[in-house]
Every structure is written in C-alpha cells, then in structure tokens.
Amino acid sequence: MAIKVMVAMSGGVDSSVAAALLKDEGFEVIGATLKLFSNEEIGLEHQARTCCSLEDVEDARAVAMRLGFVHHVFNFGELFRQQVINRFAASYANGETPNPCIDCNRFIKFDKLLERALVLDMDYIATGHYARVEFSEERGRYLLKKAADPSKDQSYVLYALTQEQLKHTLFPLGNLKKSEVRAIAESRGLVNAKKPDSQDICFVKDGDYCSFLENTMKVSSPHGNFVDSKGNVLGEHEGLIHYTIGQRKGLKLSFEKPKYVIRKDLGSNTVVLGDESELYSEGMLVKDVNLISVEELSAPMKASVKTRYSQKEAPAVLIPLEDGSLLVRFFEPQRAVTSGQAAVFYDDDTVIGGGTIVHTPSQREDLL
RNA sequence: UGGGAUAUAGUGUAAUGGUAACACACUAGACUUUGACUCUGGUAUUGUAGGUUCGAGCCCUGCUAUCCCAG
Numbered sequence A: 001m002a003i004k005v006m007v008a009m010s011g012g013v014d015s016s017v018a019a020a021l022l023k024d025e026g027f028e029v030i031g032a033t034l035k036l037f038s039n040e041e042i043g044l045e046h047q048a049r050t051c052c053s054l055e056d057v058e059d060a061r062a063v064a065m066r067l068g069f070v071h072h073v074f075n076f077g078e079l080f081r082q083q084v085i086n087r088f089a090a091s092y093a094n095g096e097t098p099n100p101c102i103d104c105n106r107f108i109k110f111d112k113l114l115e116r117a118l119v120l121d122m123d124y125i126a127t128g129h130y131a132r133v134e135f136s137e138e139r140g141r142y143l144l145k146k147a148a149d150p151s152k153d154q155s156y157v158l159y160a161l162t163q164e165q166l167k168h169t170l171f172p173l174g175n176l177k178k179s180e181v182r183a184i185a186e187s188r189g190l191v192n193a194k195k196p197d198s199q200d201i202c203f204v205k206d207g208d209y210c211s212f213l214e215n216t217m218k219v220s221s222p223h224g225n226f227v228d229s230k231g232n233v234l235g236e237h238e239g240l241i242h243y244t245i246g247q248r249k250g251l252k253l254s255f256e257k258p259k260y261v262i263r264k265d266l267g268s269n270t271v272v273l274g275d276e277s278e279l280y281s282e283g284m285l286v287k288d289v290n291l292i293s294v295e296e297l298s299a300p301m302k303a304s305v306k307t308r309y310s311q312k313e314a315p316a317v318l319i320p321l322e323d324g325s326l327l328v329r330f331f332e333p334q335r336a337v338t339s340g341q342a343a344v345f346y347d348d349d350t351v352i353g354g355g356t357i358v359h360t361p362s363q364r365e366d367l368l
Numbered sequence B: 001u002g003g004g005a006u007a008u009a010g011u012g013u014a015a016u017g018g019u020a021a022c023a024c025a026c027u028a029g030a031c032u033u034u035g036a037c038u039c040u041g042g043u044a045u046u047g048u049a050g051g052u053u054c055g056a057g058c059c060c061u062g063c064u065a066u067c068c069c070a071g
Helices: A013-024 A054-067 A077-093 A102-117 A163-167 A178-188 A209-216 A362-365
Strands: A004-008 A030-033 A069-075 A122-124 A131-136 A141-146 A224-227 A233-237 A260-263 A270-274 A280-292 A300-307 A314-320 A326-334 A342-346 A350-360
Touching: A004 A013, A004 A102, A013 A030, A013 A054, A013 A122, A013 A178, A030 A102, A030 A178, A077 A102, A077 A209, A102 A122, A102 A163, A141 A163, A141 A280, A233 A270, A300 A326
Parallel strands: A004 A030, A004 A122, A030 A069, A224 A270
Antiparallel strands: A131 A141, A141 A350, A224 A233, A260 A270, A280 A326, A280 A350, A300 A314, A300 A342, A314 A326, A342 A350
C-alpha cells in the first residue's frame, strides 16, 4: 500500500515542487493549504494580496490539479491568531523582537496540521522547507539537519520540532538548490514557477509591522527618550516597538559616528543608543529549550550557535541550568544578541536544539 | 543701539583663490523572520546684497542671524 503524505502547500513554488517530487516517488499525496487569517483580521482591504490570499489558495489548487491529487483548505485562523499573531504582539509589547515563523511551525504546521493529517490516516506531512530529517540508528533519534544549499537553509526556524513531529515529517527539498526547484517547477509547467520568494512576515503587509501592532493589535507603544548608556537624553523615540537591538537606521538622529540601539528599557520607556562596540555580548540565557540530537544536556557542551536568522554561527559552550534553560557563553563576543529571537545550536550541519533568547545587559554580570 | 567671533547639505566638520570633500542622518535598490545589520547608489553652488579678480566658500563692504565678553 502506498505511503500517504499530506503536503502543506502555501501556493508558492517550493511547496508545490515538494508535492511534485513526492508524487514522482510514488507517495499518495494530498495537498493542504492553510487559511491562517483574513485580510480584515490583519487590517487590510478585502481585496489586498497577501500570502493567504485567494490567489495563493488557487495557485495551490491549480498545482494539485495539474499533478493529480486532492487538495484541501483548512481554516486555522483562530489558532493562528492565538498562537502566532497574539504571541507576536505580546512579545513586542514586552520589548522583545520575536520570530513568528518559528511559532507558526511549532504550533500550527507541525502540530495542528500534523495532528489533522494523522487523523486522516496520513503517514507523514511534508513542507517546502529547505532542511533535512534523518534517523540516526546510533542515537535512536531523528535528526534535523541543514539543507544541502546553505544559502537557503531553514533549519533555524524548525529547531522547535520534537521527535514525534520529525518522525512524521518529510522535507523533499532538503537536497536541492533553489535554482533546481525553480527549474523543476518550470519543466512541470506549474503556475507559480516564477512567483517571487515570499519574505517578510506573512501577516504583516509591506513590512509595516509597527502600524500592524499599533492599529490592528492595539499595542500601545508611547514615545519616549533616546538616551546614552550614562542616561543622558539624546532625543525622542517613536515607541519601543519601532526598534530592535543592533538597529542603526531610522533613529532620525545624527552623531559623528553611527549609533546603534544597544538596549530597550521597558520600565523607563527608553531606548539606549551606543557605539557598535557596545553591542557585543559574552553570552546569553536561553529558555524554552528544545533538544533534538540529544535527549538532554547533563554537562556543558560545545556548539555553533546562531542568534539570528541569516547570521553566521559562532562557537560557544552550552551550560545546562537546573530549570532546563541554558547559559550560553560565546568564544568571541556576539553582536546584537536580542531577547525574543531564537538561538539555535549546531554540531556541524546537525541541529542540536534551540530556544528563545533572554538577554539583557543588566543580567549579563550575574550570569557570566 | 559697546567690543570680539562665527555663518558651508537635516547634523557635525573639510576645502594654498581655480568649477564643494568626509562622517552621521535621510532616501532608492540588493539581501532579509526583523521598515534590523550589511552592501551598492542618490541628495547642497557655500546666511544675504553688492564689490575686487580671468576666476571666490575662501579677499573687501553693507545687512541679517547666532555665540562670547563687557553692561
């Protein structure tokens, strides 16, 4: 009997090609497109184009039809709002810089969608992510690995997957290059072969997350002062949510040298500016840790650590703490380590695990 | 309404009298989970009115503005 796979299809080229490849390999494929939000919900005109627009659903459906398999649309709007959008807003309101894609993977695609797939008697779900899953006999564990194409690797946003989830997950694009994927789409005559890569946060139109937070989510972020590390007032800022650690542009202030956001203080509603040199951290605390390649960490371990998406990994030591969080010490101080962002630990191309960065300079002293 | 000094892009500075430079900011684009970082471009005829000179930001005069000292 054929192995059954549900492919999460966004309407983009990647997930479409993933479906095509699985079909070629003889899997019994069902396509599923998730309706995650409505335009009204995210403060847009009914007609406006977004990633969950009707066009995208139609693209996915067209591909499914062309390749000859069934296609469903699931409405996960309520869940998406709770688990992704609300968490995103809460994180910003708390002075952090969140990564909603990770939550979407963790709570929606690889949780609720997988659950539904299993209920429908599927063996696996598959997505168009650029990453690889392997089972290690030696460890008796499923491993998450980087994609063969390092420039497209998305293992960073998948660090939160559990063994149970990985066991039922396929990433058909893990060994392909983006150009190869486009070529396959082209040769199959898929409608979205030339569709631009998606980027930015899918539920925020034009990258304007500030107005989304303030107008749609009603997050209040009053103006306050820019100060230097000594507390001298340098100017007025437009609300904490407008800034992230390491930010240089958009401060609307000029000095002899470029200034960067080195800290945000929720209590005093101030944004602290400083020189590039003040951005570096010796280490950080990581909470909500999910481990993949190992069951648990009982002793300090060396790893390469990524503190932001598309940022180079840096060597560090992971030190397990009693409450399950990790203390991470870098070999070389790292730039712009930011609360709310994910820290992902690698051993070469294998994901050891990851978690959420909790980091404020004031904590640095007692922690390190 | 006494004396002195200065006046160059949004900001801070540069330019032996010879066709305005640098940094920051802003802006366009690339990259991008981050209007982030980074990268590549773009943006002023020098407070104002005259004068000297082949030629003035640079010299001279008036005006205006600002700063300092004295009141």
